[in-house]
Amino acid sequence: MAFPAKDIFVAMEWLCYLSERSLDFYLDKWQYPHMGQAQWAELHKVLPYEFFEYRQRFLKDAPRYLKDYNEILPAPDRLEGENLRNITDHLYSANFPFGSFLAAFCQMHKELTFSASDFGKMDFRERRPVDHYSLLAIRVEGALRFALKESDSLPKDENLSEYIIQLARRVEMSEAAIQVFRDNRRLTNLHKEPQDPIGAIKSLTTTLSAREHYLVRAFLCCVLARNYFAHHYYLYAKVIHSENAGFMYSGILVTLVTLLRPSLTRP
Numbered sequence: 009m010a011f012p013a014k015d016i017f018v019a020m021e022w023l024c025y026l027s028e029r030s031l032d033f034y035l036d037k038w039q040y041p042h043m044g045q046a047q048w049a050e051l052h053k054v055l056p057y058e059f060f061e062y063r064q065r066f067l068k069d070a071p072r073y074l075k076d077y078n079e080i081l082p083a084p085d086r087l088e089g090e091n092l093r094n095i096t097d098h099l100y101s102a103n104f105p106f107g108s109f110l111a112a113f114c115q116m117h118k119e120l121t122f123s124a125s126d127f128g129k130m131d132f133r134e135r136r137p138v139d140h141y142s143l144l145a146i147r148v149e150g151a152l153r154f155a156l157k158e159s160d161s162l163p164k165d166e167n168l169s170e171y172i173i174q175l176a177r178r179v180e181m182s183e184a185a186i187q188v189f190r191d192n193r194r195l196t197n198l199h200k201e202p203q204d205p206i207g208a209i210k211s212l213t214t215t216l217s218a219r220e221h222y223l224v225r226a227f228l229c230c231v232l233a234r235n236y237f238a239h240h241y242y243l244y245a246k247v248i249h250s251e252n253a254g255f256m257y258s259g260i261l262v263t264l265v266t267l268l269r270p271s272l273t274r275p
Contacts, residue, residue, distance in 0.1 A: 062110035063100065067093060069117055073258040074265070077226070080218045087265050098270045105150035109264070112143035141257075142237035148264050149234055155268055168234050169193055172227050175267040185220040189227050196232040198239065205232055205243075206252035209259075223266065229259025 071078070071088050078086040087095070099106040152171040156162045163170040173186055195208050202208065209228045214221050233256055236243065 059100070059107065059110070062107075062114040063096060065114040065117060066096060066110050069113075070261060070265075073254065073261045076258065077222055077262050080222055087262075087269075092265075095265055095269045099151070099268055102270075103151050103154050103268065105147050105154050106264075106268075109144060109147040109151060112141075112147060116141055116144065144257075144260060145230070145233035145237045148230055148260055151264060152267060168231050172230065172263065172267065176223075176227070179267060179269075181223065182216075182220060185216050185224055188214050188216060189224045192224070192228060193231065195228055196235050198232075198235050203243075204252070205236075206256045210252060210255050223262065226259035226262040226266075229256040230263040232256065233260055 074087045078088055149168045163174050176186055209225050212225055
């Protein structure tokens, strides 16, 4: 006997209320990814909540971009597995702009990839992954500002670089690393339209520890992405289709997750 989705939705609301558990708990619990063609329906397919799709896509794909940074970190601090899941769930519930970031992340990857069902069909869509990429870069600024405003600690100069500096101090980043970030913000200046600004950040050398060296470059990538998508379009191929594009994208993710992780442990 099949139950209408509305009845299942009401039953889930009651179950969450009576068990004092979140909907996320049951959406995670009632998945059967290794059951093949089993007849058991997965809850997220019966009740297709968009936020759960965005969350699952992020948890699946984000570790690819975080891989190089995770290799620097000790195992308990790595942004993967249960750590990444807990950070994602915390930010989704506590930081309003983060939900838009997840949506843009998911939509960008949909635009960049094709599914098996796409083959053999005429596709009249105009795929524009860069539109969602631009949202990602902008939403990071909103998420950082939101966190600072909620804690009544917005800096006097309201701009992304100052948000990063303020939050970097919260995670006990050294003043030496913060100064290196300050000194190299010129690399994010696009007034003269440099042809390889991502490469310039990637090749930056410092005497910092491996973690802080990576973070400084990540922060610079984050500011660069925001400046580029707010004002420019001239680097389309390098932003979407080059190896350096992945480096900049990793920088955006590392900046967001490191500065806003709820534990606020040393980076």
